[in-house]
Amino acid sequence: MNTERKRLEDCSTQNIEWKKWGPYLSERQWGTVREDDGSTNNPWLSFTHDQSRSRVYRYGEDGIAGISDDKQHLCFALSLWNKKDPILKERLFGLSGPKGNHGEDVKEYYFYLDSTPTHSYMKYLYKYPLSEFPYLELVDTNGSRTKNDFEFELLDTKAFNNSNYLDVYIEYAKKSTENIHIKITAYNRSKEDANVVFLPTLWYRNTWWNYKTTEPSIKLLDDNSIIAQDDNLGSYVLSTELTPLWLFTNNETNYKRLYDTPNPSPFVKDAFNEFIVNHDTEAINPEQHGTKAGAMFDITIPAGDKIELRMALKSTSTPKHSFNTFEERMGIRRKEADEFYEDIYPPNTSEDEKRVIRQAFAGMLWTKQYYEFDVSEWLNEYKGGPRHSLRNHDWEHLKNSDIISMPDKWEYPWYAVWDLAFHTIPITMVDPYFAKEQLTLFLKKNYQHPNGQIPAYEWSFNDVNPPVHAYAVITLYKNLKQMLNIVDKEFLKECFDGLDRNFQWWINHKDPTSKNAFQGGFLGLDNIGVFDRSQSLPTGGHIEQSDGNAWMALYAQNMLEISLELIIQGYDEYKEKAVDYYNHFLEIASAMDRIGDNEDEMWDEEDQFFYDVLRFPDGSATRLKVRSLVGLLPMCASTVLEPEHLKLLPNFAKQYQFMITRTKRLSKTIANPMEPGKNKRRLLGILNENKLRSVLKVMLDENEFLSAYGIRSLSKHHEENPYVFKWNDEEFTVKYIPGESDSSMFGGNSNWRGPIWFPANTVIIRALYQNYAYYGDDFKIECPTGSGNMMTLIEVAQEIIHRLEKIFLKDENGYRPVYGWYEEFQKDKHWENNLLFYEYFHGDNGAGIGASHQTGWTGMIAYLMVMFRTYNFQKLMEKAHWDKDTQLNKTEKEDNNLNE
Secondary structure, three states: OOHHHHHHHHHHHOOOOOOOEEOOOEOOOOOOHHHOOOOOOOHHHHOOHHHHOOOOOOOOOEOEEEEEEOOOOEEEEEEEEOOOOOOOEOOOOEEOOOOOEOEOEEOOEEEEEEEOOOOOEEEEEEEEEOOOOOHHHHHHHHHHOOOOOOOOOHHHOOOOHHHOEEEEEEEEEEEEOOEEEEEEEEEEOOOOOEEEEEEEEEEEOOOOOOOOOOOOEEEEEEOOEEEEEEOOOEEEEEEEOOOOEEEEEOOOOOHHHHHOOOOOOOOOOOHHHHHHOOOOOOOOOOOOEEOEEEEEEEEEEOOOOEEEEEEEEEEOOOOOOOHHHHHHHHHHHHHHHHHHHHOOOOOOOOHHHHHHHHHHHHHHHHOEEEEEEEHHHHHHHOOOOOHHHOOOHHHOOOEEEEEEEOOEOOOEOOOOHHHHHHHHHHHHHHOHHHHHHHHHHOOOOOOOOOOOOOOOEOOEOOOOOOOOHHHHHHHHHHHHHHHHOOOOHHHHHHHHHHHHHHHHHHHHHOOOOOOOOOOOHHHOOOOEEOOOOOOOOOOOOEEEOHHHHHHHHHHHHHHHHHHHHHHHOOOHHHHHHHHHHHHHHHHHHHHOOOOOOHHHOOEEOOOOEEOEEEEOOOOOEEEEOOOEHHHHHHHHOEEEEOHHHHHHOOHHHHHHHHHHHHOOOHHHHOOOOOOOOHHHOEEEEOOOHHHHHHHHHHHOOOOOOEEOOEEEOEOOHHHHOOEEEEEOOEEEEEOOOOOOOOOOOOOEEOOOOOOEOHHHHHHHHHHHHHHHHHHHHHOEEEOOOOOOOEEEHHHHHHHHHHHHHHOOOOOOOOOOHHHOOOHHHHHOOOOOOOOOEOOEEOOOOOOEEOOOEOHHHHOHHHHHHHHHHHOOHHHHOOOOOOOOOOOOOOOHHHHHHHHO
16 A cells, blocks of 8 residues: 555544645635625625725635645735736636626636645646736726637736746645645746745634634744644744744735725734835734734845745644755655656556546546535625515525535635536545545535525525435445445445435435426536526526436436445345435436427437427427437436345335336336346346447537547537527527537527536446446447447547547647647747646547636546556446345346346
8 A cells, every 4th residue: 555545544544634725715716606695686786806905804815825734824925026917916817707708708818737635735827927916907908809809818918928927836745634845836937137026825704703712823933934823723833944024914805995984903804015115114913913924035036037936834732843844855855746646547558648637636636626515604794685585595504615626716716516526526536535525515414405405506596406425325335345345334324315316306306297297407417408407488488408317217217326336245135225326226217208299208219319398388399309318318328236135125116117107118118127148147228229329420420429539429410410499580500510509598508518528428438338237249339420430338438538638748749629729828838738627628639628727527537547447348348246244145046037
């Protein structure tokens, strides 16, 4: 076991707090719902970037390359000033939702280069322009552009012309759990000397604003050290190797600047900005104490040269720090990080492939964030209207105070539970303990609503997202079983009850007609459709969502799988639940292809494809023939059962026969669960073999869904053939757009879920493997459609993975498709190997689109590259993996009886 794996185990089994300190600082706290005071009806306007340097946050802090303890009492981050900017660079700049022509967007270049799961070693790169940062140009130019225009990025300005910038690397290495080495290395890439102020800053989050805690203090200890003292956290010393100019103030709001009212405290949050940029010597506390302190270094870096700053943050309970062994300890932690990832890389992995895998995992680990939100307390403070009408008023039980995996700490610095479910799958490969904690967290009483709903995200905890939590739970469980031979039955038991409550909530709240026709909100993952599915329809009535039914069918399958695993481990009380979920699956699957009026059905016999059904108020219906993920996701509701499963529950066969009696033709429309496949397996699937071939034919057509870089969310067919729905005097149109959306609404091609989008590709790949396990090598399909090249389903899955990898890997010309047309990223040695993992990707050329640091779900690329290379899934599928000492050791006679 390598050193980092041992640390992870010690954290879990011995409660050694290697994870107490980590990258838990947000990168944007302003413009969030939890900081909205109700002064406007929009969080972006309620708390702006301009206010952020002067106004105290209630529930979190932000900074550049920052760290904090796991309750975010004490924070550390780097601030900079190039002596050109109008403000100190204390946080990353970006456009708010209303100001960006495609929504909110960070306008900085920073990269998560490395991190171990315990954060014993971390590395971050920030590119800081030496010319004046073009704040106004970015705002004004993007504000003048339309939805049809490209975004105006920082590289489109002159900020990086002639390499006039610093590469600032920040590294953290833990000597022990409470002793952190900090190294800042700045390279001057320009041809002129650069005079820059470096301001590493230590401060306390203001937790005393509501009188829940006493005010802590930071004061000077000696010329090279300050001491931070807090009743909750204890005492910590920040030491520097070089002697700085120490600055002190308080983390308090500057009421005078913001509201033109007197300041209760003479020393306020933006004092360092006033002292350094505006030369106001009275802004800082001359008595050298406060709740915020900075170590100011005014340094000239020669052209083409570098400087290094070494610091240490340690508890006073640990031995006194010495810088004599600083580089040695930093080197040891780097080496341990290398060893940790070498154990993860698949055999024969190239250096470029390793780079993609490692930076993807680093991004997922850096985007952990401390998240606090006491909804009841927030409602007490909010000024926006009567309590019963306020946002999230029916979630007063929700009290968040945890380290949570975020989609992106700038653009989405709040949890989204369905995103998080996808995050846990790759995180399992580096830190299964944290992955399990994340999944169980949202099933606890202070998160899950008493009615069973799981909170969506802070904008609206009531919103409806695809139910993928059970999918993540069973996937994590199986991955642990395959990777580490760990059978964590307690984890399954802990999750099952909460998931069971949540499933019942779906049945009770999102199936209004009780016909297993699910609908509502963002239930569809792609949000590409004729109408905004979160709003009332202009036609009246409702939409029966094909993808909604597919997700619920998969949910039922996943719950069945969890039940069966628990029964295998000897918990017979789950047998009844297993039969219940089997019945739920059959009901939902049959609802997708009902007998009766042809327009009632989601399956279109002529097109051989699934569509949403628009139900009118009078009960009549029509299909909305948009070829999107809506039609592909039913294929994803595919799960294989081993012969041993049916031995445990012979009632499965009886239940299936009962369903056939109730719904004629059922055995002809969905996969027959009683029909043995490869190795006597059974398949639970919405698609029988004929339908599967039909859907795959469309999916693997390069003129439809199959891009050179993965599966598109919308068929390219609609580029020349837009779908138009006419209602009264209005037309509603959906057209294929390979890049950014041309619409601000969720209907149309909003592209909020991408032209190419990793979660959708991942569940499609899973479905291909599941179907391969059932059909085996005898089932072959043309890939690409029309090519004459026949592939097994496992080969199709691997082909899709290969296309997804191409987004990030250098091609034969040394270009990475993810970076599109930006020459700096393609040709400059200081840019080309720093990777960004975007929200989604251009459907035709693979360029990154949307949020630039959405490692959350795009980090799935690391999982795909590692899991499907390291573990021979084809061989695994040749045999079942069961514990030898369980009730599954049945006789050949029982096998024969089952087949009969």
